[in-house]
Amino acid sequence: MLDLKFIRENAGAVKEAIRVKGVPLDLDDLLTLDRELLGVKQRVEALQTERNANAKLVPRATPEARPALIQTGKDLAEEIKGLEPSLRAHEEQLRQLLLRVPNIPHPDVPVGRDDTENVELRREGVLPTFDFTPLDQVELLERQGWSDFERVARVSGSRSYLLKGDGALLEMAVQMFAMSFLAGRGFTPLSTTALVRPETLVNSGHFPGDEESVYKLEGDELMLAGTAEVPVNSLYAGEQMSEGQLPMTFAAISGAFRREAGSAGRDVRGLIRVHEFRKVEQYVICRADEQEALRWFDTILGNAEALLAALELPYRVVQNCTGDMGAGKVLMYDIETWVPSEQVYRETHSCSYLGDWQARRTGLRYRGEDGKLVYAHTLNNTGIATPRILVPFLENHQQRDGTIHVPQALRPYLGGRDTLGTP
Numbered sequence: 001m002l003d004l005k006f007i008r009e010n011a012g013a014v015k016e017a018i019r020v021k022g023v024p025l026d027l028d029d030l031l032t033l034d035r036e037l038l039g040v041k042q043r044v045e046a047l048q049t050e051r052n053a054n055a056k057l058v059p060r061a062t063p064e065a066r067p068a069l070i071q072t073g074k075d076l077a078e079e080i081k082g083l084e085p086s087l088r089a090h091e092e093q094l095r096q097l098l099l100r101v102p103n104i105p106h107p108d109v110p111v112g113r114d115d116t117e118n119v120e121l122r123r124e125g126v127l128p129t130f131d132f133t134p135l136d137q138v139e140l141l142e143r144q145g146w147s148d149f150e151r152v153a154r155v156s157g158s159r160s161y162l163l164k165g166d167g168a169l170l171e172m173a174v175q176m177f178a179m180s181f182l183a184g185r186g187f188t189p190l191s192t193t194a195l196v197r198p199e200t201l202v203n204s205g206h207f208p209g210d211e212e213s214v215y216k217l218e219g220d221e222l223m224l225a226g227t228a229e230v231p232v233n234s235l236y237a238g239e240q241m242s243e244g245q246l247p248m249t250f251a252a253i254s255g256a257f258r259r260e261a262g263s264a265g266r267d268v269r270g271l272i273r274v275h276e277f278r279k280v281e282q283y284v285i286c287r288a289d290e291q292e293a294l295r296w297f298d299t300i301l302g303n304a305e306a307l308l309a310a311l312e313l314p315y316r317v318v319q320n321c322t323g324d325m326g327a328g329k330v331l332m333y334d335i336e337t338w339v340p341s342e343q344v345y346r347e348t349h350s351c352s353y354l355g356d357w358q359a360r361r362t363g364l365r366y367r368g369e370d371g372k373l374v375y376a377h378t379l380n381n382t383g384i385a386t387p388r389i390l391v392p393f394l395e396n397h398q399q400r401d402g403t404i405h406v407p408q409a410l411r412p413y414l415g416g417r418d419t420l421g422t423p
Ligand SMILES: Nc1ncnc2c1ncn2[C@@H]1O[C@H](COS(=O)(=O)NC(=O)[C@@H](N)CO)[C@@H](O)[C@H]1O
Pocket: 226, 227, 228, 229, 258, 260, 271, 272, 273, 274, 275, 277, 279, 281, 347, 348, 349, 350, 351, 380, 381, 382, 383, 385, 386, 387, 388, 389
C-alpha cells in the first residue's frame, strides 16, 4: 500500500505504475472518493465546531434562551451522527482501493507484459553432458523406488507427491542444508506454520488478488499460506520496533499450500508443481533506506546462488519485467535452474524488494533516531523449495548406472554418502 499523501502528490507516477504492471484499477476513482471523503470529514468537523461553540453558550445563557440552545445542540449531534455511516462507508471503500494500488517499480525494471519479456541477466554453472540417455525426474524416482505417485494420488488426487527411502531423506537433507547454510550467514532459523488468519494475506499483499490460489478452511477463520513469507511478514504486525532491532533476517521453513487454479495442464507429472510443498524462505525487515535494502536484495539473491552453486546446479538469473513482478514489488529477480529433460531453465527462486508497501499494510514500524515512526522495508527470496529443486538436482546429478551423485556440501546431511541409490 502506498501513502495516500504520496498518491495525491504523485498521481502521474502511480498511474504509470498501474499501467506498466497491468493492474485493474482506475486511480481517478480513488482520487474522487478521496475528495468526497474529505468533503464529508470537513462537514463533520464544521458541525462539531458549531456544536462545541453552541455548548459554550449554554452555561451563560438566560433561562429563556437556554432551551433553544440545548435543542440546537441536540440537532447538531443528530446531524453528526447521521453522517457517520457515510463516513465509515467512504473510509472502507477508500481502503479497499488503496490496497490495490501497486508499488512504483524501480527505474531499472524493464517494462513488459508478462514473463516472456523478463530479461536474462547472467548464466552460472556448466550444463551437464551425458554419454548415456539421461532419464527425467519421474523415471529416476521410479527406477530407484523413491516415489509412489499412483498411491498418493488415490489419497490426495493430482499434484500430490510422496517420496520414499533415500528420496525422502534427500528432500530433508536439502532443506536442512539450506537452513544450516543460512543460519551460518546470520539468518535466524524459524520453523513456522502455514495456518494463517486472512488478514495476514492482506498484509503480505497476496490479497486482494490471489484469493483463488489459497486454500480456505471451511468454518474456520484460517487459511493455508502458499509461502512462509505470509506468516513471517505478520509476526511483528502492528508493533513499534526500535531501530536497533533492525535488520531482522529470517530463514523460515514451513509447509506451503497452493491451489494452482490457474495452472491446469501444466507440469502435471512429478515434482515441479504440487499442491503442498516445503520451502525455506529468506525474509528481511530493514530500515527505510533504499541503498541498505538493495544491499539486502543482493545478499538474499547471493545466498540462493551460493546454495545452488554448492549443490552444483547450473542456473540463470533473470530480471522480472513490470508485467511479471506483481503489485507490491519495487524490484524482482527470478533464479531459474537447468532441467536437462526439458532442456530449459525452470524457475526455482524468486527474489523481491517491496520497499515499505508491505510494511504499511502490515503496520511494521520502527522509531528512527530522530524519534519519528517510520515504516520498515521488507524483502524476501526463496532459500530452497522442495520438492521442485529435486527435479534439477536428480536430473543433473544422475549417473550412467541410474545412481545420483551427491555434491560435497550435501554429504554431511546424508550420512557422508557421495552417491544415492542402487545401480
Ligand atoms: N506449486 C508449487 N509446487 C512446488 N514448488 C512451488 C510451487 N509454487 C512455487 N514453488 C516454489 O516456490 C518458489 C517461490 O514461490 S514464489 O511464489 O515464486 N515466491 C515466493 O513464494 C516468495 N515468498 C519467495 O520464496 C518458486 O520459485 C518454486 O521453486
